[in-house]
Amino acid sequence: MDDHRDQPIETERHAARRMLPVLVRTAVFITLWLVAACTGPRQGATAQEISAAVGRTDAGLTAGPTGGPPVGSGAYLGLDDRERHRLLDAARVAFVATTNATTAYTVVPQNIDAEPTAVAATPAGPRETRADGSICRAIQLSVTKQEQTTTGTLTFCQAPGSADLKPATTH
Amino acid sequence: MPAPARAQGLGEALKQGLYDDATLTFHVRSYYFDRTNPSPPNNVAWAGGGWVGYETGWFFDALRFGVVGYTSQPFAAPPGTDGTVLLAPGQLGYTVLGQAYGKFKLWGQEFTGYRQLINQPEVNPQDNRMTPNTFEAYTLGGQLGDFSYFAGYVAQEKTRNETQFRNMAQVAGAPDGVSEGMVLGGLTFAPDDSFKARLSSYHVPNILTSGYADAAKIFSLTDDIDLRVSGQFMVQGSTGGHLLTGQAFSTWVGGVDLDLLWGPVTLTALYTQTGSAAAYRTPYGTWAGYSSMIVRDFNRANEGAAVVGIKFDLAAVKLPAFALTTNVAFGNGALDAATGAPLSTNNEYDFTLDYLFANSAVDWPKWLRPLWIRGRAALVDQYQNGALTTVRDYRVILNYEWKFGGKKH
Numbered sequence: 001m002d003d004h005r006d007q008p009i010e011t012e013r014h015a016a017r018r019m020l021p022v023l024v025r026t027a028v029f030i031t032l033w034l035v036a037a038c039t040g041p042r043q044g045a046t047a048q049e050i051s052a053a054v055g056r057t058d059a060g061l062t063a064g065p066t067g068g069p070p071v072g073s074g075a076y077l078g079l080d081d082r083e084r085h086r087l088l089d090a091a092r093v094a095f096v097a098t099t100n101a102t103t104a105y106t107v108v109p110q111n112i113d114a115e116p117t118a119v120a121a122t123p124a125g126p127r128e129t130r131a132d133g134s135i136c137r138a139i140q141l142s143v144t145k146q147e148q149t150t151t152g153t154l155t156f157c158q159a160p161g162s163a164d165l166k167p168a169t170t171h
Numbered sequence: 172m173p174a175p176a177r178a179q180g181l182g183e184a185l186k187q188g189l190y191d192d193a194t195l196t197f198h199v200r201s202y203y204f205d206r207t208n209p210s211p212p213n214n215v216a217w218a219g220g221g222w223v224g225y226e227t228g229w230f231f232d233a234l235r236f237g238v239v240g241y242t243s244q245p246f247a248a249p250p251g252t253d254g255t256v257l258l259a260p261g262q263l264g265y266t267v268l269g270q271a272y273g274k275f276k277l278w279g280q281e282f283t284g285y286r287q288l289i290n291q292p293e294v295n296p297q298d299n300r301m302t303p304n305t306f307e308a309y310t311l312g313g314q315l316g317d318f319s320y321f322a323g324y325v326a327q328e329k330t331r332n333e334t335q336f337r338n339m340a341q342v343a344g345a346p347d348g349v350s351e352g353m354v355l356g357g358l359t360f361a362p363d364d365s366f367k368a369r370l371s372s373y374h375v376p377n378i379l380t381s382g383y384a385d386a387a388k389i390f391s392l393t394d395d396i397d398l399r400v401s402g403q404f405m406v407q408g409s410t411g412g413h414l415l416t417g418q419a420f421s422t423w424v425g426g427v428d429l430d431l432l433w434g435p436v437t438l439t440a441l442y443t444q445t446g447s448a449a450a451y452r453t454p455y456g457t458w459a460g461y462s463s464m465i466v467r468d469f470n471r472a473n474e475g476a477a478v479v480g481i482k483f484d485l486a487a488v489k490l491p492a493f494a495l496t497t498n499v500a501f502g503n504g505a506l507d508a509a510t511g512a513p514l515s516t517n518n519e520y521d522f523t524l525d526y527l528f529a530n531s532a533v534d535w536p537k538w539l540r541p542l543w544i545r546g547r548a549a550l551v552d553q554y555q556n557g558a559l560t561t562v563r564d565y566r567v568i569l570n571y572e573w574k575f576g577g578k579k580h
Contacts, residue, residue, distance in 0.1 A: 104530035
């Protein structure tokens with residue numbers, strides 16, 4: 001939003017007294033978050049490998065309307081958690097596709113003014129059964145984020161009896 | 172991967188930096204803005220323009236330079252409907268050198284000097300018109316393990332439709348003659364893919380000081396469904412000689428945001444509350460509060476805002492390339508902090524429809540694939556003293572970008 005309004009006033013002492021309990025609660029809140037983050041489960045290699053396949057560093061999730069790392073840092077073009085999820089969803093469709101049609105999804109960011117990210121997956125070869133019984137297929141992945149398109153090809157494999165799709169190699 | 176420039180001769184390094192690794196960008200934007208206010212004048216304009224930028228590669232893996240020129244020109248701009256912020260006052264076109272910077276990189280840390288973009292919670296491009304905010308600043312950013320940092324001194328800012336850079340006191344609205352810069356610093360902690368926390372601070376001596384913190388964590392509920400829980404808190408007050416208004420003031424905002432992420436759908440529910448002592452000021456960019464909507468920020472003194480929303484990738488209903496975003500905000504409790512008098516109770520209904528040619532099922536020519544079209548509609552209902560007034564806001568935005576490079580591209 002872009003309107004600026006005249007601001008009313010209050011003495012700093014008054015406001016500080018009123019804000020103290022809020023500040024204490026916020027400090028506790030942030031501490032709990034940090035503890036949760038440090039002790040929580042870590043994500044597997046899949047997300048990292050998908051990021052690598054499309055040549056983007058991992059920026060973690062983008063929180064807040066103006067989220068994102070500093071401009072100029074390599075992480076600025078990274079995929080967030082949502083974008084990686086949708087890219088993997090597209091890869092799942094491409095893995096079982098009977099044609100070479102592209103599956104494309106649109107990811108709207110949290111920042112309401114930012115451009116949506118386009119993610120797409122296209123079969124880059126036939127499905128093959130390997131000696132261990134797993135079924136594999138090369139998938140071309142593409143991401144257009146912040147006006148930059150990057151592509152890469154990743155071979156995904158499905159173990160016998162499993163519904164999980166896991167990346168095998170990066171080309 | 173190119174050979175390290177350090178091992179090359181000067182001529183080869185110049186060729187690599189000025190051509191092979193350099194990037195030339197043309198960004199074209201068309202923006203139609205039509206806002207009907209409760210009382211005249213309305214704000215209507217159609218503008219075209221964008222920017223042209225050139226950035227060198229890294230010389231000796233340590234130095235790079237860039238310039239970006241921005242322009243916005245009127246296509247249709249009736250003289251009686253000024254105020255869209257697409258054009259300069261008077262519905263006039265403008266052109267400005269918004270970025271002109273040098274970067275110095277050492278051990279992965281980057282120093283950037285002079286005109287540049289900054290993207291921090293309270294100092295940011297606010298790129299929701301024709302051209303963004305840019306800043307004359309001297310900044311350092313980089314990553315250290317799970318932490319990334321950003322710090323610097325911002326001398327001046329060019330707001331979206333201005334052609335002059337003004338000092339940070341003037342941008343905040345200080346009386347003529349008051350001149351101050353800003354010191355800012357920010358720290359981001361992102362130990363893994365599912366968690367991120369940020370802390371930042373902004374200080375303009377004698378004018379305004381702010382602190383901002385947020386954190387977000389993603390929990391996997393099932394293989395297909397995630398829950399993102401986010402919280403934010405920010406404080407702000409006058410400082411030093413209180414030169415902004417001549418008197419001391421301070422306030423705060425807290426917010427909680429829950430997002431349910433399931434395939435093509437994201438459901439959002441959030442709440443923010445602003446302290447009763449003053450409204451939260453946002454002179455240096457888009458407000459970072461979760462309840463920042465298309466037309467209104469719900470950050471007046473004592474204002475609470477509940478927002479529900481949905482983001483829907485319409486590929487799920489056989490309409491690939493389309494995405495629909497809707498948010499509805501219900502405000503309450505806003506006061507004039509000086510008098511304690513109630514202000515209007517505002518509700519806002521936002522709709523955004525995006526179409527990305529890159530994702531279309533239609534086999535568009537390759538040159539059309541960078542095109543992105545966005546349509547927006549926003550309705551604000553304002554209730555006060557038993558009366559209802561309404562703001563209607565419609566926008567159509569086109570973006571198209573070419574990037575050219577040397578051998579690298």
